[in-house]
Amino acid sequence: MEMPPPSPARLARKAELATALRRVLPDDAVIDAPAELRAYECDALAAYRCPPMLAVLPATTDEVADVLRLCHAAGVPVVPRGAGTSLAGGALPTADSVILGVARMNAVLEADYDNRVIRVQTGRTNLSVTGAVEEEGFFYAPDPSSQLACAIAGNIAMNSGGAHCLKYGVTTNNLLGVTMVLMDGTICEIGGAHLDAPGLDLLGVICGSEGQLGVVTEATLRILPKPEGARPMLMAFDSNEVAGACVSDIIKAGILPVAIEFMDRPCIRACEDFAKAGYPDCEALLIVEVEGSEAEIEDQLARITGIARRHDPLELREAQDADEAGRIWLGRKSAFGAMGQINDYMCLDGTIPVNELPHVLKRISALGEEYGLGVANVFHAGDGNMHPLILYDANKPGDLEKCEAYGADILKLCVEVGGCLTGEHGVGIEKRDLMWHQYAAADMEAQMAVKDVFDPAWLLNPAKVFPLDASEGRRAVPVAAE
Amino acid sequence: MRAETEAELAEMIVGAEGPLRICGGGTRDVGRPVDGAVLQTGGLSGISLYEPGALTMVAEAGTPLAEIEAALAAEGQRLAFEPGDWRGLLGRAGESTIGGVVATNVSGPRRIQAGACRDFMLGVRFVDGAGQVVKNGGRVMKNVTGYDLVKLMCGARGTLGVLSQVSFKVLAMPEAEMTLTCEGQDAKAAVTTLCAALKTPFDVTGAAYLDAGATGGVARTQVRIEGLEASVRYRAGRLRDGVLAGFELVEGAASGDLWREVRDVTPFAGREGAVWRVSVKPTDGPVLTDALATLGLDHAAVHDWGGGLVWLLVDGSGDGGADVIRQQTAALGGHATLIRGSERLRADVPVFEPENAVLARMTAGLKAKFDPRGILNPGLMG
Numbered sequence: 001m002e003m004p005p006p007s008p009a010r011l012a013r014k015a016e017l018a019t020a021l022r023r024v025l026p027d028d029a030v031i032d033a034p035a036e037l038r039a040y041e042c043d044a045l046a047a048y049r050c051p052p053m054l055a056v057l058p059a060t061t062d063e064v065a066d067v068l069r070l071c072h073a074a075g076v077p078v079v080p081r082g083a084g085t086s087l088a089g090g091a092l093p094t095a096d097s098v099i100l101g102v103a104r105m106n107a108v109l110e111a112d113y114d115n116r117v118i119r120v121q122t123g124r125t126n127l128s129v130t131g132a133v134e135e136e137g138f139f140y141a142p143d144p145s146s147q148l149a150c151a152i153a154g155n156i157a158m159n160s161g162g163a164h165c166l167k168y169g170v171t172t173n174n175l176l177g178v179t180m181v182l183m184d185g186t187i188c189e190i191g192g193a194h195l196d197a198p199g200l201d202l203l204g205v206i207c208g209s210e211g212q213l214g215v216v217t218e219a220t221l222r223i224l225p226k227p228e229g230a231r232p233m234l235m236a237f238d239s240n241e242v243a244g245a246c247v248s249d250i251i252k253a254g255i256l257p258v259a260i261e262f263m264d265r266p267c268i269r270a271c272e273d274f275a276k277a278g279y280p281d282c283e284a285l286l287i288v289e290v291e292g293s294e295a296e297i298e299d300q301l302a303r304i305t306g307i308a309r310r311h312d313p314l315e316l317r318e319a320q321d322a323d324e325a326g327r328i329w330l331g332r333k334s335a336f337g338a339m340g341q342i343n344d345y346m347c348l349d350g351t352i353p354v355n356e357l358p359h360v361l362k363r364i365s366a367l368g369e370e371y372g373l374g375v376a377n378v379f380h381a382g383d384g385n386m387h388p389l390i391l392y393d394a395n396k397p398g399d400l401e402k403c404e405a406y407g408a409d410i411l412k413l414c415v416e417v418g419g420c421l422t423g424e425h426g427v428g429i430e431k432r433d434l435m436w437h438q439y440a441a442a443d444m445e446a447q448m449a450v451k452d453v454f455d456p457a458w459l460l461n462p463a464k465v466f467p468l469d470a471s472e473g474r475r476a477v478p479v480a481a482e
Numbered sequence: 483m484r485a486e487t488e489a490e491l492a493e494m495i496v497g498a499e500g501p502l503r504i505c506g507g508g509t510r511d512v513g514r515p516v517d518g519a520v521l522q523t524g525g526l527s528g529i530s531l532y533e534p535g536a537l538t539m540v541a542e543a544g545t546p547l548a549e550i551e552a553a554l555a556a557e558g559q560r561l562a563f564e565p566g567d568w569r570g571l572l573g574r575a576g577e578s579t580i581g582g583v584v585a586t587n588v589s590g591p592r593r594i595q596a597g598a599c600r601d602f603m604l605g606v607r608f609v610d611g612a613g614q615v616v617k618n619g620g621r622v623m624k625n626v627t628g629y630d631l632v633k634l635m636c637g638a639r640g641t642l643g644v645l646s647q648v649s650f651k652v653l654a655m656p657e658a659e660m661t662l663t664c665e666g667q668d669a670k671a672a673v674t675t676l677c678a679a680l681k682t683p684f685d686v687t688g689a690a691y692l693d694a695g696a697t698g699g700v701a702r703t704q705v706r707i708e709g710l711e712a713s714v715r716y717r718a719g720r721l722r723d724g725v726l727a728g729f730e731l732v733e734g735a736a737s738g739d740l741w742r743e744v745r746d747v748t749p750f751a752g753r754e755g756a757v758w759r760v761s762v763k764p765t766d767g768p769v770l771t772d773a774l775a776t777l778g779l780d781h782a783a784v785h786d787w788g789g790g791l792v793w794l795l796v797d798g799s800g801d802g803g804a805d806v807i808r809q810q811t812a813a814l815g816g817h818a819t820l821i822r823g824s825e826r827l828r829a830d831v832p833v834f835e836p837e838n839a840v841l842a843r844m845t846a847g848l849k850a851k852f853d854p855r856g857i858l859n860p861g862l863m864g
Contacts, residue, residue, distance in 0.1 A: 114677040115763040115790075137683070159626045170624065172633070173601045188840040193763035194790055196587065196598055197637065198817030198835035199863060200845050204600060204633025208626050225683045248535035254558060254654030255710075293720075296713040303710075351622040354536040383623035384536070423624035431627070438627055439617075446616045446852070447629040453847035465628060 001048055001089070001429045004463050004475065006096035010076050014053050017074050017098070021056055024066035029104070031055040040081065040099045044146070045089040045430055047400060052079065052093035059104040061179055061187060061217040068215065069185030071098055077459045078183070080211035082154030083125065085146040087347055088428025090158060090210050094463060102153045105217060108132045117176060117193045119220045122153035126160075129221060138223040141168035144424070145336070156216050159208030161424035166382035167258040167291075168224070170424065172207040177220035180206065180213075183455045193220055205450055210426055211461045213454035227291035230258065232328045233301055236282035236314040240264060243284035244357035246311045247381045250288065251354070255303055261287040261332050262381035264361065267339075267389070268331070270376055274338030277331030280315045286381065287332055335378045336389070343374075344394040346403050347387055350414030351423035354384045363413055364388055371406040385423035386414070412437050427465045435467050444470050486525035488607065488615060488646040494521060495644065496613030501860045504640035506544060506582030509567075509574045513639060513833050513862040515825050523581055526646055529553055531621065537652050538604065538621050543581025543645040550580055554652055562653040563599045564590030564741075570751035572822055581645040587637030590745035591688040591706070594680070594787045600636040602651045608635055608643035611853025621649040634848075640859045642852040656708035660718045661688070661737040662729035663704045669693060669768035672703040673789035677764055678725040679705045680788050684717040688741055691789060693771070695782025696749040704740055705729070744786050747793050756798035756823040758807055762816030764789035773810045779803050790816075798823055804831035811835070832864045 018032045031037060037051040053076070058064045071078050081091040081101045093099050105121035106128075112118070113136050120129055126147040129140040143162035144150055150160070156178070161170040168174070177191030191203045206213050237243040247260055263271065263285045272279050279285060290300040301318055308316055319325035331338075339345045352360050361377060368375045374391040388410055392403035411421045411431065415438050421431045435444065448466055451458065451474075458474045483502075485491035495502070501518030526544040533539075534557040541550055547565065554560050565588040567578060584606070589598040596602075605619030618631035635643060667675065672691035679686050688706030705726060707717045722729055732740060743749065750757050762770055767789035774781055774794070781803070784793040796803040802823050811818040817835035820828060837845060845863075849856070 112763075113681060114765050116680060117763070137681075159630070161624055165624070169597060169601060170626075172630065173597050182840075186840055188844075189838070190841065192815050194761045194766075194816040195593065195787060196589070196600075196761055198761075198819065199837050199841065200642070200848060201587070201600055201633045201637050202841065202844060204636070205630055207633075208630050225681055227683050227685075251537060252535045252557075252654075254657070256654070292713060293716060295716055296710070299710055299712050351624045353533065353538070353622055355533060380624070385622075385624040418620065419622045420620050420625045420627040422627050423622070424626055426626050427628060435628065442614045442616050443618060444628075446610065446614075446618070446631060449851040450629055450631070450634070450848065453844055453851060 002468060003050065003094050003429070004468065006094055010096035011053060013074055013076065017070065017076060018054055020070050021054065021067060024070065025056060025058060025063055029057045029059065040093060043084040043086040043089060043091040045087055045092065045428065048089055048092055048429065050093055050095055052097050052099040053095060055099040055101060057101045057104050061181060064100065064181045064215055064217050065185045065187050067100055068181055068183055072184050072457065072459060075457070075459070077462050079461050080153065080157065080215045082123070082151030082157065083149050085150040086154060086158065086426065086428055088422070088426040088430040090154070090426050090428040090464060092429055100215060102151060102217065109218065112193065113138065115193050116223050117220050118223050119218060120152060122156065122216050122219050123151050126150050126152060126155055133223050134226070137226050139226050140221055140223055141174055142171045152219055153216055156207055156219060157209065157211040158426035161385065163259045163261060163380060166260060166380065167256055172204060174222045175203065175207050175219060176222055178203065178206065178216045179218035181215045181217060183214070183457065183460045191220065210428065210465050212451050212465060213460065228293045229297060230289055230291045231297045231301065231319050232287050232289040232325050233304065233319065234317040234328045235286040235288065235308050236280040237284045237311065238282060238314055240284045240361045241358035242311050243286055246286065246308055248354055249307045250304055251382065253303065253307055255300055257288045257290050257382065259287070259289040260380070260382035262377070262379050263332065263335065264377040266374065267335055267376035267378045270338040270342055271331035271335050274341050275331050275334040277327050279331050282314050287328055332378065339376060339389045339391065343391040345389045345391050346407055347389050348407050348410055349385070349387060349422045349425040350411045350419055351383070351385045352414050352417050352419035354381070356417040357381070357384070360413060360417060364410055367406060367409050371402055373403060373406055384419065408434055429464055432465060433467050448474065483519060484522040484525050488526065488609065491523070491526065491644060491646055492609045492613045492615055495609050495611065498857050501857050504644050504859050506579035506585070507546065507577040509569050509572070509576045509578045510582055510586050511572060511574060512586065512821055514828055514864060516859050516862050518860070521644065523644060524579060530647070534559060538649060539652055540621055540647065540649040541580050542647055544579050547578040547580055547583060558655050559652045560655045561602070562592060562596040563602050564592040564745055565599060566590050566745040566747065568746065571747045571757065580648055584636050584648050585639050585645060591690060591741055591786050594689060595685065595687040596653070600633050603632045603636050603648065604651055605649040606632050606635050606645055607647040608645045610643040611855055611858045616643065619649070623651055639862055641849060641863055642858070644858065658711040658714040659706060659708040659737050660714050661704050661706045661732040661740050662718060662721060662726045663702055663732055663740070664729045665700045665702055667701060667703050669771050669783070669785065672701070673764060673768050673785065675703055675725065676705065676788045679721060682721065682725060684721055685709070689788040690744045691785040692749060693783045696784045706737065706741060744784060747784060749782070749784055750793065750795045753795060754798065755795045756802035756827060757821045758794040758796065758803065758818055759821045760792040760794065760807065760811050760816060760818040762790050762792065762811065762814045766790065766814045766816065767792050770810055770814060774806060777806050779806050798827060801831050802827045834864050836864065
């Protein structure tokens, strides 16, 4: 993955910029020592690394504004960073950029239960938002797998989803307002505890813009009352097609489970070896979770069981107690760890129309044989968001490149069948150069026009999302003179 | 002008020599009056794809809403964001189109639980002011590939581009619905009750209050529950045993009628006056109406969305209450839109909430990028 070469003019300003930043931030909030900058050299797409020129850790919106104003004046790019858990390289720096980490801004500003909203600083982790409201019986719905570590700032940047968004929606559906700082240091307020924007839906375009339009420092989030209970059930089938058809029938029947997770045989095996969850030996496995009172759960599961039986399941297992529920989820939740045990892996994130599932799984497997690489599939079946995990050996020369080529073929396949490159991880650098497969020039131009308005100098996270050849003219704005 | 295809639409926009007034079904004439040649999109019609098992539909922008709703109903599905029919309220005839619904981001009572129109939109195709055909999003339920221009277009009222095709998520129609109602509460007590109901785990899908001025008799508080039959019965019972003690149970078609009334704001249809739509946080709904009364602005109010969406019927002469409504709304943190008013009133006072300087700069910047000649519904949004 190519990144733009660092600009010598910017690199020459390192000391000067560090001094200016120390005038507006506490000493320990400006990091310039090479050894310490290594901590910011990559995110969870760890195959790509590059320490930034500087890193800053502001503690307030005003400090963020000061940092951006100074960097803007110096013509130095800024890469915003939440918790650094991006799987797409969203927080990967260039050598001539400043990392702006929001980790020190993690306070809950207000929890308003009557109006069902919480206002937080965006460095707060996803799970700790729920942590702040659960005693009152509430939760924050989007639940990316990294929720223990990932920050709301990154969730907003990538419009993160999770296993339960089939029912509750992704970040954009749960975000009501933000305080955001533009690249020139201007602070703006959008939305709030009330619903829906008065003018253009700027909030809608900011969410998912991968830190390219502004740095979001505070957010108003929708919180929901916790359901009375939840219970998963496990279903085993002897083919992917049948499992896919069962998913479609459940949805068509008007039942809306909170989650429908799908695992294929390679994934089931790996999880079983790793976590010993007691999964049946089968080709495809579904985990379906429903919510409500005891009677409501039983009613829904009975209907789902009825539908599943029409598809000749090898096994239907309803959790009898919390312990069994835990075991049903155990394998699924350890899928990534299990794959990591076998080898290095790359996790893809394409989305496809649900009815294309069997076809796409077959093609993924056939492509894997061509490339000579193993793949396991685990994904959110209800909404067609796939997560093929491609196994490779990072120490074997050429294997990463082969894996990337295979991954690119899978994502192109997703687009071909009417889907998209990324369902919840974001484009970052990982899928940046594949964007031409999904969008024509006019489509890309319209998106870049939005960045032109928010960040005319293209200094915020500029080398992401758009193929470098598409954004080159815009990024070539000369470094501002003193 | 009436476009029958996307290519024709693009040609008409390229060939336009002056401002264009974009018109779907012409049922939602909201905004500053636009002086321009009418460009009709009703010819771009038809459902191009419907997959009930994937909960997705793709339709040309000019497709009548009624056609879409009928196709969905045949499969036991619906538009969960419950778009209102404002023909009665605005005194308009014609057929509402899906493009018009999306362009105005119309969402009904279920918005508090299911989300707004914008939350269900999966993809758009549109023609920008330069005549370029642009697509964004797609037809899958999770998509973060590039910027979300789908949301930007939803609610932009044709000022950034003219929609040619939309794709959206649909949901199953519930097996049952019930409404719990109570009469005679004042706004504050009603909204306190609504908030309490919305805090329960019983998945309330509608929470509204119609004051005496709106009902023309006694004020009514109403809470809706939907879902599987047994579950609805269970939840209604739990609510009546708890925060909705003393509420009456309304079932079936009668329950549906109660919500169509709120959705379409029928209490204000055929009545004289200007109509405002204000969005504040729910607990501020009664604070707003109390303040307006104290300041001497006579009004009738329908509170939807747990109390936070306030429809106000006021005297339409003078500034139609604009000053005092805007002042009070701004103080609470929210926004007010003049939904119905004479052409004179809509030209005299800002129809939409004036934006702060920074957002106004962003809006103007986007308008200049997407419609460089300034010909798409110029001035409509202020």
